[in-house]
Amino acid sequence: MQPRIVICTGGQLGAWALEHIKAGDLLIGADSGARFLISQGLRPDIAIGDFDSVSAEELAIIRSSSGQTIACDPVDKDYTDTEMAVRLSLDMQPSELVLLGALGTRFDHSLANVHLLALAAKQNVRATIIDEHNKITLATEQIMIQKQGYPNVSLLPLTMQVKGITLTGFQYPLTDAALTIGQSLGISNVLTAPTGTIQLSEGLLLIIQSRD
Missing domain, CATH: 2.60.120.320 (Thiamin pyrophosphokinase, thiamin-binding domain)
Incomplete structure (x- = not known):
């Protein structure tokens, strides 16, 4: 069992997010969330997504700077990058799951990410979405x-x-x-x-x- 997993995904991120990352957390970067972690001097344990939000050069950096990279086709996939990261995390049975960058300008993605809290609840994992102004749990x-x-x-x-x-x-x-x-x-x-x-x-x- 993994004590705590923090997912950084492709919504609004900033220096505030670093306050919610602790020593010992397993870090997952979903799409451009992996780029953010690396830009802050952090090494994603896993980078996952279709990486359609990053350039080819940035993807090369993500691959070389992450413990593991899981890439998928941007068209032939059933889940958003964030949901893939959440499902992967739940497979590791964390005691807690924190999502950073799960809210942003795309309301459809933000609302879908809030619904992912129910997916975690079904597996008895407490999940929390945090941005600069909000903390959301279920x-x-x-x-x-x-x-x-x-x-x-x-x-x-x-x-x-x-x-x-x-x-x-x-x-x-x-x-x-x-x-x-x-x-x-x-x-x-x-x-x-x-x-x-x-x-x-x-x-x-x-x-x-x-x-x-």
């Missing part, structure tokens, strides 16, 4: 969160309905509540305690911690 039962510089906490159902939601340590508490897709009831809550507890009995609940 709850299937009880989960505890801390402020960590994010003043806002929003809850959005990823299934049609999430039931049995109970919040402890929040400005706006809920007790055995239900959230349905299309409702904004769970937007912009605030932690009033150092740690907040979110509990649910049924469904998949997105937890989005954010700052402006």
Whole structure:
């Protein structure tokens, strides 16, 4: 089992991302995410993707600077580069999965990447998407969160309905509540305690911690 895997993929990345990489992490660069890691002086353990976002010269550097390179045809493939990286990571049974660069200007890719949190949850792996302003995870039962510089906490159902939601340590508490897709009831809550507890009995609940 791999303790923690960090995937850098091709969305918005910057110096902020380095704060979320720890010694001992297994690093996977998906497409141009591998180029980013190398540009920051880091060696991807695995580079994966169709590499249609990098030049031939950059791909040569990625191949020579990564522990392993897994390349596929840009047309004849079933998954996005990020999903290939996530599926590869889950095969290694990590205790935790962190995705950097999974959000960006392509909303279709961003939304698809958020849905990948459900793929990890099915294998009982806690996965988190982090960018400069957001930290997104998925709850299937009880989960505890801390402020960590994010003043806002929003809850959005990823299934049609999430039931049995109970919040402890929040400005706006809920007790055995239900959230349905299309409702904004769970937007912009605030932690009033150092740690907040979110509990649910049924469904998949997105937890989005954010700052402006």
